[in-house]
Amino acid sequence: MAQAGEKNLIGRMKNIYLLGFMGAGKSSAGKLLAAKTGLAFRDSDAEIKKAAGADPAELINRRGLGVFRRLEDSALRKLARAGGLVVAAGGGVTPTVKRGFLKRTGITVYLACSESVLLKRLAGDPSARPLLGKVPAERPGVIRRLLAKRRPYYERADIRLDVSTLTPELAAAKIAAAVRKYDKNFFIEA
Numbered sequence: 001m002a003q004a005g006e007k008n009l010i011g012r013m014k015n016i017y018l019l020g021f022m023g024a025g026k027s028s029a030g031k032l033l034a035a036k037t038g039l040a041f042r043d044s045d046a047e048i049k050k051a052a053g054a055d056p057a058e059l060i061n062r063r064g065l066g067v068f069r070r071l072e073d074s075a076l077r078k079l080a081r082a083g084g085l086v087v088a089a090g091g092g093v094t095p096t097v098k099r100g101f102l103k104r105t106g107i108t109v110y111l112a113c114s115e116s117v118l119l120k121r122l123a124g125d126p127s128a129r130p131l132l133g134k135v136p137a138e139r140p141g142v143i144r145r146l147l148a149k150r151r152p153y154y155e156r157a158d159i160r161l162d163v164s165t166l167t168p169e170l171a172a173a174k175i176a177a178a179v180r181k182y183d184k185n186f187f188i189e190a
Contacts, residue, residue, distance in 0.1 A: 013083030015106030022091035094153030
């Protein structure tokens, strides 16, 4: 439900794309941001699962990362056409030339998070995060390498917000404020 004074411009129908490493809080903050702004929430991983009948970890393990990335691209393009959404994108999604449609159809927000916080958040079941490997002792190195590779692309986002010390509620509020500052016409007074 939109808070008093916040409403999406109907004619605009842009999306807010939340980008960042797995565990950065894109889904948690995204759901709260959607509720705060009145936009619908979509998680690209959930869209992939709905389309493919398997969650991302299963797809990567059974069919490979290439197949997963193609399904991810298809899901993102479908969400881009829908408009008016808060989209939690998978951790490997970056605003590259190939995914230029993200910036054309919305505002990209990089939720930056420190390696140490990511490591704590990703300490759970190794099978749920196949890209991190199965050996917990190797996770810090894997996170460091993947983050170093992806960070330059994440930083191409329209907005960068460090969420390392933020609760999902505070992150959602800060994202809304940053979007409002970035594009004063994205939200209008009711």
